[in-house]
Amino acid sequence: MQTGIKQCHYILYTRPNFSRSSAGPSSFSPENVPGNSRKFFSVNSSARLSSAALFSVKGESSSAKLKTHLPLLHKNRNLVVRTTVYHSKRRRDRSAKVKQFEDRVMEFFNPNSSDSSWLKVTAISPDFNYLFKNTPAQAWYNQLILGNVNPGEVPLGQNLSNLLRLGLLYRFGGIYLDTDIIVLKTFRGLKNAIGAQTIDLDTGKWSRLNNAVMIFDEGHPLLYKFIQEFALTFDGNKWGHNGPYLVSRVVSRVTRRPGYNFTVLPPMAFYPVDWSKIGSLFQGPQSLNHSKWLLAKLRQIRSLSFAVHLWNKQSRGFEVQKGSIIQHIMFSSGAFYNSSTVSTE
Template identity: 75%
Template sequence: MDSRRGMQILQPFLDKGFRITSISPDFDYLFKDTVAEAWFDALRKGNVNPGEVSLGQNLSNLLRLALLYKFGGGYIDTDVLVLKSFANLRNVIGAQTMDIETGNWSRLNNAVMIFDKGHPLLYKFIEEFALTFNGNKWGHNGPYLVSRVVSRVNGRPEFDFNVLPPVAFYPVDWSRIRGLFRGPRNETHLKWLRVPHGYDGFWEVHEMQIP
């Protein structure tokens, strides 16, 4: 994004008064003293198969983990709409799907993460990325990675984190997101659009067949 083409993409935001810029990450600095350092070195030397999934996408999965580990704070994907302050959140990751029968999460997502600097769970995420990298499976190094690690360490007090229910970060299923930006087509759609931000709202979003 720190190119002429990138600036053309960002210019509309600047014109509207947003303070925004783009920089290229210093991978060597960010990955230093983590397991990712050796993995990235092997990648540059051609000793890691990048696979068929976009390498940029997989580097993004790793980069967000390294940034949070080095500096702490919050990470959000660019397509996330923030409706409430994150100020009171600490060391949290969100579930994207839940098992209706058990009430337990079935898959997490790495699109929104808020963690302290140097948090041990982030190190485990980075370690998992470097040791199990697979560039041929979508999500293996992203949502499925954080799900694998959390399932292994959940309940261990030294990690000290919380998994928030889907209503926190993913109240609308990705396959139905377009329905939020269209005027109500019928009473059912109108009711769906007016669902309050509570746990019941999450189930209603998932159960209604809104194309």
């Protein structure tokens, strides 16, 4: 288990010159509808952080591709013995490790610790006990370590990533982004927001949310509900149950309840193209009509989207063709990539 949960978060620190932009949600477009479809983490601006933006990007170890399928540990005596020995040693070092993690994060967040450049980046292995303390995730994680939680068939690292992003946001506040996201414009005006992935064409209301982009204040009650839902309903055998489907379930329950202040942004904000159509962004013009469509779609994305989710599982093998929307976006955003192929892993 120790080798199966290798994760780190790459934290970036920027001091860009932000331009003002509208933060309000635009009207829903019929781009992403169920019938047609299948860390960066930033502490919000404050006196303590000035106008700096801090981001954390999720990174996953390639070791066994995090496909850790653990049996219930209490059913395996040898695993119980090794786990007990390992965690006895871990308990002795826990205080030092927690302090080290907290100190490294706080030092990184300290604006006085940065050099003269506008970008700062580091990789920090998360301390789950520190991040989950005093949340419903604390008891769940302890039971997982003891072998009393069945991790299921979905890679454990994937589900821990779903929980970790919630813990980071709840602990520090800010912006979380998956690593297969291209940011197009400032998020400065966004506050306590999550994006819809699809909408119901008949009602115009969202039908599914996604947790690849989330912007929330520290200690936001919706984040607590997300964490609580994870701990109470965890199912390691259903893809998406502890991620996109989880945030969709919780938001559908708390919408219009007092005490929650958040915004659901339309699909165009972060998911302008559904995963099943992501290849269209990598294709160059095939004809005059196709060229016109590409230009119209590019203009729509630049106008309405804060970011583009590349759906890496589907797009990792695509070639970035000349004249494609992705080529235009990458050139304009200053991203560097291989001219023949692109991989967002």
